[in-house]
Amino acid sequence: MTQGARMSPARRTVLGAAALTTAAAAVSAAGTATAAAAPGGPATGKGAEAARGGAHRGLPVPTVIAHRGASGYRPEHTLGSYQLALDMGAHVIEQDLVPTRDGHLVCRHENDITGTTDVADHPEFASRRTTKTVDGTAITGWFTEDFTLAELKTLRAKERIPGTRRNNTLYDGRWTVPSFEEVLRWAEQEGRRRGRPVWLHVETKHPTYFRKLGLGLEERLAKLLRRYGRHRADSPTFLQSFEPTSVQRMARLVDTPRVVLLWTPDDRPYDFVDAGDPRTVADLVTPRGLDWIASYAQGIGPLLDLVIPKGSDGRLGEPTTLVRDAHARGLVLHPYTLRNENSFLPADFRRGTDPNAYGDVFGAYRAYFATGIDGIFTDHPDTALLAAADHRAR
Ligand code: G3P
Ligand code: CA
Secondary structure: OOHHHHOOHHHHOOOOOHHHOOOOHHHHHHOOOEOOOOOOOOOOHHHHHHHOOOOOOOOOOOEEEEOOOOOOOOOOOOHHHHHHHHHHOOOEEEEEEEEOOOOOEEEOOOOEOOOOEOHHHOHHHHHHOEEEEEOOEEEEEOEHHHOOHHHHOOOOEOOOOOOOOHHHHHHOOOOOOOEHHHHHHHHHHHHHHHOOOOEEEEEEOOHHHHHHOOOOHHHHHHHHHHHOOOOOOOOOEEEEEOOHHHHHHHHHHOOOOEEEEEOOOOOOOHHHHHHOOOOOHHHHOOHHHHHHHHOOOOEEEEEHHHHOOEOOOOOEOOOEOHHHHHHOOOOEEOOEOEOOEHHHOOHHHOOOOOOOOEOOHHHHHHHHHOOOOOEEEEOOHHHHHHHHHHHHHO
8 A cells, every 4th residue: 555545635634633643753763853842932923923034924822723614613614714713813714725617616624515415315416426546545426527617516515524513414504615715805895994914824735646636726716816816925815735846836827825734644645646755744843944835935834744744642742843844844734634623633632531522622722832833723713812812811
């Protein structure tokens, strides 16, 4: 089995935090040494932000990034989830993008829409259920690239993890799958209404896979960014991808700030697998790897375990030097993803035995914010905003 297959798209579903606890220890072996504290202390606050090139341009630090919207409370990637996040005060709202058959970009975490829409209840689409190999992994379901936007719009979004977030199922069927252009229009309207821009954090999903299907994401995204004035270095937008070559491609098309996402140390981004590039995430978090990233991006979005690895007991260990090393190269850090439920928290912050109950997430925020990260992806932006305010007031 190739690394590409092992690092499949299914790997980064909302679950999986627990499975990642042992991986981060490998980071130190790969070149980013663990350290109790970065020499000179972590860079935080306005001055540090300016020193890193101002990619945040006035955003509060730590910046709260609503992961798939306020997905802890509403079905992810719906206008309802984005609206709630914005109303809660989230600083930035995230979209993951995949294409339709007719080339529109829509907001879904993966192209397989089986788990987040009611497509299985539509007999007219039953024959479109199929098995595909996406980034080396065979997946059976219904796929956005087999639907036109008009067809997708007949579906309704639903909660991805109803077992964990039962209350969210109240909203199943309420919203459709949004196109990215709809989101851009929504952001424009909300920005006008509020008198300040609505920040977005936009990820290209499976860019190599889609390019091979003739559905390249980056050009389509760049066209929309230009149409809505988000193509400049000072636009209220971040672009992100797990595939560095997608980030590089975006750098050639627009000036919008860019973030390279990093998963576990042994992960090999799929574009690297496809091109025969042997580098893994462990290589990318070395000083040399970060130098390379800084040549075309303004930030990194590391798995939280790359910032503070967990031990074999699932408890937080000592921070790595990743924050210091990235900041030294002018890169901001937007790690992912902190959630309130016990099942997603480091073992030392779980409370009680119910995996779906909230744990001591404020304690976890304190630990992560103390490292000097610039922002954080979270499903629960309201909680993160309180924790960020606590951190700034300390
Ligand atoms: O994009 C940051 C974070 O969302 C990465 O994880 O798999 O939820 O897109 P994922
Ligand atoms: Ca994402």
